[in-house]
Amino acid sequence: MKKFLAILFSVVVTLGAITVLGANVNDPYEFDGDVITNPFWWLYTTEAPETETEPTTVGANWVLVGQNSNNNYYYDKANMTVNEVVSIQQPGWASELGIYLNVSEAITSVTVNGVSQNVASIDGAGAVVYLSALTQDVNEVIVKYGNNTAKVLFKKEALSETEAPTEKPTEAPTEAPTEKPTVAPVELKITSQPQNLTAKAGEKAVFSLKAEGEGLTYQWQVFSSSNVWANTSIAGNKTNRISFTIPASYKTKQYRCIVSDKYGNSVTSDVAVLTVGETVEGLTITKQPQSITAPVGKKVSFNVVAAGSDKITYQWQTSSNGTTWKNTKVAGHNTAKITLTIPATYTVKYYRVIVTDATTGKSVTSDAAKLTVGNRNLAITSQPANVTAGAGNKATFKVVATGTGLTYQWQTSSDGTTWNNTKVSGHNTDTISLVIPASYKVKYYRVIVTDVTGASVTSSAAKLTVGKEGLAITSQPKDLVAKAGATAKFSVSAVGANLTYQWQTLNASGSWVNTSIAGNKTNTISFKIPASYKTKQYRCIVKDGSGNTVISDVATLTVQ
Incomplete structure (x- = not known):
């Protein structure tokens, strides 16, 4: 303490x-x-x-x-x-x-x-x-x-x-720059979504959500008149709850919240729609239609419960953006419940219902319910590949998957049988990387990919084999500032057996490509700086006879 x-x-x-x-x-x-x-x-x-x-x-x-x-x-x-x-x-x-x-x-x-x-x-x-x-x-x-x-x-x-507070956190142990495979992070997820709201101008509007994770932060956004999501500065915009008095100018507004955790992961809430209108005396909606997430081909239903009249009629409407609405003719569109089988063309749809008192002619509109469509063809299209490298080198594993709203959780194993979640860099993304500790001999890595519907698929296991040869870069290439016409020179020094070199440059598309300048397959490149150059970046891939590789630091050429 x-x-x-x-x-x-x-x-x-x-x-x-x-x-x-x-x-x-x-x-x-x-x-x-x-x-x-x-x-x-x-x-x-x-x-x-x-x-x-x-x-x-x-x-x-x-x-x-x-x-x-x-x-x-x-x-x-x-x-x-x-x-x-x-x-x-x-x-x-x-x-x-x-x-x-x-x-x-x-x-x-x-x-x-x-x-x-x-x-x-x-x-x-x-x-x-x-x-x-x-x-x-x-x-x-x-x-x-x-x-x-x-x-x-x-x-x-x-x-x-x-x-002072009696409950004090204990100091966290110093964490090595590699991994802690036996400790699983708290998964970032939203457990309670913000709900749609119908209210009058001058009343207070409140939207809130609940989330789980570590070191959570919040940023509420509003869908602007420019049809883009923008951060809002209304009260509570950086908490899990916002509240404000509805201006008379409001008709419809949409709000959502981006929740982030201490690892840099983020998740976006459902959209909550604020509908501003008059309250109809007597006629009320006692149960609003609820949002649904489901895959293509599944049958889903939305229903409403209303009270205050013996003669109630219904007209369901649909929207692609939650703003522009039109009547729908899906099964039950003139009843309290509609049912549809999700077409393959759907991604997101909104549904609401206009409830009318047939005696007085007065009506009230329900909240909008969101239909989020998941891709039932969740699949891994590129498996993580095996890596062989020496201790101290960086190992990278990557997966490519198709689906909707994908999330990732990488796992590690010492024997390929017993698996634990890992906290290495990128463990909640499609790519992880780690510097191989000297204690490693063999490790296995795989990833669980989950889509918006909750369906998941597990990749094949990629094997990390730690080479015995001590391949390492002992001297990195240095940044250089020079004038056009001068000679630029970049060098790297490495130790290991049967070394080969391949220099690369970062092209205009942001990709690393092999260069053909003089010395590109040696430990030193040298060239005369063209007048057209402003800034260039270079690096070298060093490989030993066992197939282990290590990539140098990036060296930047700045032309004066």
Whole structure:
């Protein structure tokens, strides 16, 4: 357990919404295998009655919030989150790190200790009060929004070591630059998708999701008028939950969230559609149609449940983009349930239903349900190949597969029988690479490929044979800056038996190709720099008599 002496900021929102306690910890701070800078331990409580001067604690949790190696300002563990509470963050529209405050209407002004300049950034119903502005023992923050005024007090208090969080993460062991085959990472996946919403202008819209993984970060996006997905800056845009008051100008909006983990993997949520319209008195939809993921050829159904009238009629509609709708004639299109067999031409479709009270003529439209079509022809078209190389060299394995929404999980084995997930570089992509440890003799690698429907296929096993000869590059080619007309020279030195060389250059298409310049099959190339050159890159592939190969560093030629 790490000990620390901390400073506490206690926050009291007089409108009775949220109380937050925050404490500084050692900076930087190692947490769950990651290094956190600008760290704060926050103790948060929720929903205190408005009549209380000092809000009552209703369930408290310690949460570590800070900036990790990916420059993300949220760092949660297990079920501890900073979502739906006041938190430290720095949205794109804020120039400094600060405490984020969220209210129900557009903020008109924020003052800290009577000062309104350079103390906060404001965006819609959210504001970031800069930590640098909290200079007094008791800091009074006044937030004006709509016709309301909220007063927030930040009070510094001493926090003893015994008051610090009792649950501390142990330091992560130093990880070698190769692999830990016996420890499987937590798979990144979304367990609860954001749901469609129908509401009126002026009401609050809320979209949220739940995900599993390690070191999760979030980025919400909106489908813009330019028909592209763009990051949104509305309240909570970097958490698992966004909320905002619906403007009168809105008719339909689409939102989604990109969730990333500490390994650089990412997954995109389903699209949630906001439909803005009037609520029909009496007639209501009590159960919305649900999104479905299924392969081509499968029979799927969408259904709705409505109440409020004895004479209800239905008209189902379909859309390719969730924006432009037309009536459909699939089986049951005038009932509460439609059924269809997914055609081979489908990739994504949306379905909704207009429910009408036949007596009054009034109608209400359901949420849009998304049909995501998986490719039932999931297949591996190129298997990972065997590799023979010496210890210290880089080994690479690659798979090529066809399907929809593919994900990858590489595995390793010492005997080709017992398999474990691996954490080597690229373990959740189609390509892995590792530097071969001296302790290796033989290893096997394979990959499990999964499509959007959940179907999976496992590749054949590729064998890594570690050569006995100590093939290695002892001197790398160096970068060179020279003028056109001068002579450029690049060399490599290597040790091993029966060595051969092949120099390569990076072409305009971004691919490495063999070069035919003088010395291309020796350890040194030399040529006169053409006037047309600006920048060129070169590398050398060295191979020994046993077939082991090693690739040199890239050397860059910059022409002045």
